[in-house]
Amino acid sequence: MFRKLLTLEEAKKIIEENFKPAQIDDEDVALLEAYNRVLKENVISTIDVPAFNRSTVDGYAVKAEDTFNADENQPITLNISGIALTGEQPKNVLAKGEAIEIVTGAPIPEGANAVIMLEDTERVDNQLQIYTAIAPYMNIMKKGSDIKTGETILHTRQTLGAPEIGTLAALGLTKVRCFKPPIIAILSIGNEITETGKTLIPGKIFDINTYSLSTAIIECGAKPIIFGIVPDDKNALRKTLITAISSADAVITSGGVSIGPYDYTPQIVDSLGKPGVVISGIAVKPGKPTTIAFIQNKPIFSLPGNPAAALLMFHILVRPTIFHLCGKAPHETRTIRAFAGAKLFSAKGRRTFITVKLALDIEKERLIAEPITEASGAITTLTKADGFIEIPENQQYINKDEEITVKLFRQT
Amino acid sequence: MFRKLLTLEEAKKIIEENFKPAQIDDEDVALLEAYNRVLKENVISTIDVPAFNRSTVDGYAVKAEDTFNADENQPITLNISGIALTGEQPKNVLAKGEAIEIVTGAPIPEGANAVIMLEDTERVDNQLQIYTAIAPYMNIMKKGSDIKTGETILHTRQTLGAPEIGTLAALGLTKVRCFKPPIIAILSIGNEITETGKTLIPGKIFDINTYSLSTAIIECGAKPIIFGIVPDDKNALRKTLITAISSADAVITSGGVSIGPYDYTPQIVDSLGKPGVVISGIAVKPGKPTTIAFIQNKPIFSLPGNPAAALLMFHILVRPTIFHLCGKAPHETRTIRAFAGAKLFSAKGRRTFITVKLALDIEKERLIAEPITEASGAITTLTKADGFIEIPENQQYINKDEEITVKLFRQT
Numbered sequence A, B: 001m002f003r004k005l006l007t008l009e010e011a012k013k014i015i016e017e018n019f020k021p022a023q024i025d026d027e028d029v030a031l032l033e034a035y036n037r038v039l040k041e042n043v044i045s046t047i048d049v050p051a052f053n054r055s056t057v058d059g060y061a062v063k064a065e066d067t068f069n070a071d072e073n074q075p076i077t078l079n080i081s082g083i084a085l086t087g088e089q090p091k092n093v094l095a096k097g098e099a100i101e102i103v104t105g106a107p108i109p110e111g112a113n114a115v116i117m118l119e120d121t122e123r124v125d126n127q128l129q130i131y132t133a134i135a136p137y138m139n140i141m142k143k144g145s146d147i148k149t150g151e152t153i154l155h156t157r158q159t160l161g162a163p164e165i166g167t168l169a170a171l172g173l174t175k176v177r178c179f180k181p182p183i184i185a186i187l188s189i190g191n192e193i194t195e196t197g198k199t200l201i202p203g204k205i206f207d208i209n210t211y212s213l214s215t216a217i218i219e220c221g222a223k224p225i226i227f228g229i230v231p232d233d234k235n236a237l238r239k240t241l242i243t244a245i246s247s248a249d250a251v252i253t254s255g256g257v258s259i260g261p262y263d264y265t266p267q268i269v270d271s272l273g274k275p276g277v278v279i280s281g282i283a284v285k286p287g288k289p290t291t292i293a294f295i296q297n298k299p300i301f302s303l304p305g306n307p308a309a310a311l312l313m314f315h316i317l318v319r320p321t322i323f324h325l326c327g328k329a330p331h332e333t334r335t336i337r338a339f340a341g342a343k344l345f346s347a348k349g350r351r352t353f354i355t356v357k358l359a360l361d362i363e364k365e366r367l368i369a370e371p372i373t374e375a376s377g378a379i380t381t382l383t384k385a386d387g388f389i390e391i392p393e394n395q396q397y398i399n400k401d402e403e404i405t406v407k408l409f410r411q412t
Helices: A008-018 A162-170 A209-220 A234-247 A265-270 A307-326 A379-384 B008-018 B162-170 B209-220 B234-247 B265-270 B307-326 B379-384
Strands: A026-030 A059-062 A076-084 A098-102 A114-117 A121-124 A127-130 A152-154 A175-179 A183-189 A223-230 A250-254 A275-280 A291-295 A298-303 A335-340 A351-361 A366-371 A387-391 A403-408 B026-030 B059-062 B076-084 B098-102 B114-117 B121-124 B127-130 B152-154 B175-179 B183-189 B223-230 B250-254 B275-280 B291-295 B298-303 B335-340 B351-361 B366-371 B387-391 B403-408
Touching: A008 A275, A008 A291, A008 A307, A059 A076, A152 A162, A152 B379, A162 B209, A162 B307, A162 B379, A183 A209, A183 A234, A209 A223, A209 A250, A209 A307, A209 B162, A223 A234, A234 A250, A234 A265, A234 A298, A250 A307, A265 A275, A265 A291, A265 A298, A298 A307, A307 A351, A307 A379, A307 B162, A335 A351, A335 A387, A351 A379, A366 A403, A379 B152, A379 B162, B008 B275, B008 B291, B008 B307, B059 B076, B152 B162, B183 B209, B183 B234, B209 B223, B209 B250, B209 B307, B223 B234, B234 B250, B234 B265, B234 B298, B250 B307, B265 B275, B265 B291, B265 B298, B298 B307, B307 B351, B307 B379, B335 B351, B335 B387, B351 B379, B366 B403
Parallel strands: A076 A098, A183 A223, A183 A250, A250 A298, A335 A366, B076 B098, B183 B223, B183 B250, B250 B298, B335 B366
Antiparallel strands: A026 A175, A059 A098, A059 A114, A076 A127, A121 A127, A275 A291, A291 A298, A335 A403, A351 A366, A351 A387, A387 A403, B026 B175, B059 B098, B059 B114, B076 B127, B121 B127, B275 B291, B291 B298, B335 B403, B351 B366, B351 B387, B387 B403
């Protein structure tokens, strides 16, 4: 197969053009299980929250006008005519010259338009002395001030966190309609790959990518389905890929994409349907042999076997597609500005990604991005990395101390 | 009970001094279920990864010295004496003047010390023409270059993500020893609180805090246990609190902490054991009535009923404690620099937290932190917020356009 290296932007554009996913299924999810789920529909309130004017403090409900002449030297006196408690409609109507004792969260009695804080009053039996004037609506949370009937309070494609789930509870809901998480198939290709827990015979290595990629898929909010290790065997690979494609919304393979005589992956994937392979190598380092196909409208990402390259390519190319399959609104990777801790060189003609660790330069009060200079492909480099920087294709290097943008791996 | 308002720093110090949690339980977790779990012990490798010198490209294994005189005009010629494949020990030993075909990931044959890329060679039958000199160890990932035997590759208290779980797989492990997630009890206190799904009668509101706080607890990596709604009734509250304390590692209540006649929470909590209430109000806004106790070495956080204040106090005071109970290493809230979108006023003498939404000022290429100015206590304010800013006790305001630090709520 002819391998033309595309730029990263060209590759992203081709993915976008070919990706026409089927409608995403949805399901009802109990509020307490909805953390990190994605909203299927806009949520429109059918109630006012709060449903009544509510006191935000402990004190006395009054007519603000009755306090206007109060000051420290000339307190005014009101008659306490009752008490307003939480969870029930106040019994009394407030008349001019009166105050009604009220607790935090209780409905404001009819006739009252402000609450004066306990601390600003002095009570003697049923007489209340007020030493300060207050404005109308002071210490009142008005009916509908949090949520109004008919208001769209949450939007389709939003991911649900604590405030969103609290907001759904405020409406009295017990469940919410969410997109179903997509199923992502994973397989590791290569005669040298050994299942974890087995004995490692000389020349073999353990299967890293099944584990790192599954975890990355879970982190996206999707569900991995694991097809394990497939040897460098055309028939085995074809059979597994067919099952994987029919059981999942997308497939991620690693290994078998180099130009060696046993690198069958692109050829087999291409034979399984239309359009087949649409991206056959990208001008990036690492990740050059990355191959991307679409079969039955499902994306097949064939990543390099090198664990660090596979995980970086996952972050850059696969993750946005999985977010889309999850129903999530597109969002940018979080970035941070820092200064290069060393001169950083690019690979000729390729977009170069360099993993970095951030350190604080206390003297100069700035962040330094130190390149992680260990063996290429080492999975451990990524455990030490905070993020990566990109050097464009047409740039030879970044100077030490140059200001750069670091894309963060972890969001915590 | 005497209520002396502490500063936020004093409150944090008192929590630290009183918090002597029991040893955290641990358990084995399968690698594929270990996402976001916390490592109980350091992980020390018992193997080299890779366990052999490995080719990182498709090409030919050679003696680098044999290529030193090669250039574009004067290629050197080597005899191809075999092939090295993945997953098996190479059969041939490389002699001077020879090349062995090799695929990505295969062990380097004895006698070879470099790999020349396929693209830089020309093969005619069993003769290989080489047009460029290569240095020793070129395109070889050395034995142990990713992980060395005896090396500590992961550390106790680390949270496991994709690279860490990949690293554990590289060692051939199938499970990992993790701390057990702590159990955090939640209860909502107040006569006005109604269970979601029920009909709301006048004067009542739905239980928001059970849902927002449970989700916040899940987000921390802990497990909520829900005790539901407790009315303003001393006996009911005492009974529920006793069960909650004995079933959980920490307890979070909301509501019933104001100074009204039915705010029993601090008094009841204090009666349940030693040292009892250690923090009885904090000079912050919102969150002033926050009460914190320790009973049987377990922290009891009594937050205000106001949902926005409860969630903000959770973020500032409860989350670090839950992280500790999870076994996580302490870590700072992520911050970002921005410019105030409006003049922001503080509450007199109290640390003031103002929730803000970030917006990009495209013209000036900077982030603007716009305060969210809706009703105090509105849970919806938090669905719109990216984070919050702090105004110190002794500062009256922050000017519009002043540079400020925003603490981010969400890490995504």
